[in-house]
Amino acid sequence: MAARDRVLSCLIARAQMIELRHLRHFMAVAEELSFRRAAERVHIDQTPLSRTVRDLEDRMGVALLIRKPRRLELTPAGAKLLDHARGLFLRLERIKRVIRETDARYREPLRIGADDSTVQPRLAECLTRWRELVPDIPVELTEMRPAELLAALRSEEMDAGFSFGLPDSEAIAQHVAWMSPIVALLPRAHELACREVVSLAELSSFPAIACSASYHPGLCQQMKAVRRRYSVAPTIVGEARTLTGYLTRVAAGQGVGVADADHMRALRRTDVVVVPLAEPVHFTTYVLHKHRRNGLPESLQRFLTHATALN
Template sequence: MIELRHLRYFIAVAEELNFRRAAERVHIDQTPLSRTIRDLEERWGVTLFVRAPRRLELTPAGIKLLAHARSLLIRLERTKRAVLAVDKRYREPLRIGLDDCMAQLRLAECLASWNRLAPEIPVELVEMHTPELLAALCNEEVDVAFSFGPLDDEVIVQQTAWTSPMVAILPSEHELAGRDMLSLAELLAFPIIAFTSASHPGLHQQVASILRQQALSPVIAAEARTLSGYLTRVAVGQGVGVADADHMRTLQRRDVVVLPLAESAHFTTYVLHKHQRFGVAEPVQRFLTHVSTLT
């Protein structure tokens, strides 16, 4: 006999192939997580992982269990939703995933206007890194998500939610801070702070695409995993940066200078949902229609 936690913990370790990252993902300490995986192996009498000093690999038994465990949890979640749907006292929430580096005023306005439009549909918000958002959409743990994308995945449908002009970010004491406007070439004559492609592939790809169009190859001074870390690195003078104007208006940081760019460059925010063979649920379609009216 095993419990659902065995499968949830196993999936986390199997996808991360790292006990520390898996423990952070499921919000428990590494020791009890490792003990739970050992307990699962002992109960079934199988070896699920090959444990080497610097790497972790799935055994054939582990690969088979991963496929079945994912399918089982998806079926369980669908069963739960089907049961709750027939209980008229229960209102199924619209589960919205948010890229955890988003702090846009337009996003808050979008959700606030949706609450006024459909007060009968509760909203449940979950913040995640972009790769986690994709997995959550595929596993139907969230109904829609906002991300900087773009994501190359046939299972996920994405549409533009809105765009925001790209602006330059400089330390307050930088020699260009007194200018009214900058070109990208002028800005990127200085080392730049970048987002890691692993944590925020959409932001990384959008910046890379704009730089390719302008034939620019800046020196990367450092990489950031979070928006706060990105802005802090710029503020302390580790490098210059770029961001979308909407974010900078929302955050209003006093330790950095924000300047418009001469080029017409924009960041795009996407709304994502999983492709459904027989169409998306009615509340999801209503929400997507609502977002489309904001562009």
């Protein structure tokens, strides 16, 4: 009895030293019944492959293959090991999926910064659809001024951001997320308020309110590009730091203005009349992220793909 126990203990000890590479290489040989084809399949030379299978047989204490001059055959023990090895690797794949799903469930959320002038319904739509498509990766949304957003992206305190554009920076990538038509904003008593459409030339003939370049550099850059394109130069009589202040100045009759249609649908001000422009001009909202030397995390790359697909 003692001798048999020692033999059994020896066999168990040998089996415990079996590595996954032994089983993976044995499976290739057992399924191909050729050391040459198996070596090509696992991308190693025949000699180390044959040595690994021999080592496995030594550790198992059984013959797994019958080596004939021109072909290989599985022994009954080899056939049984092949069956169990296949099941083992299937179980390992299932374990890998479960672990990855668990990791995703408890993964750090994506930190998204939003320029405080970006209140369009499209942003809410983007985040809602993301939650439906990828519920395991939550989003933390933080509103901030453009300068704060730029600093947060550079320091990686934010993973991504939404803005009308930030000052040119080699460190920050800016991708088009969506576009919204530019509309004219008029006081209720303005002579153009009853029009169904207004041209930029007509609008520019009246005193205008501008947004602050230091607070909203992207909006200012986009509006300057529109004016250059259509050769219009309105007289600026006031400047606003916030969208609320901008609309208040227009409503009070201090000047006319422009905004994107999505913002105006969201705000629905009764003291400001919104009239479409005759020209096909748009404000563009960008999704931004920092260029990273080692590439973007998978979750961030998926979010950027999702955000830009809305355009």
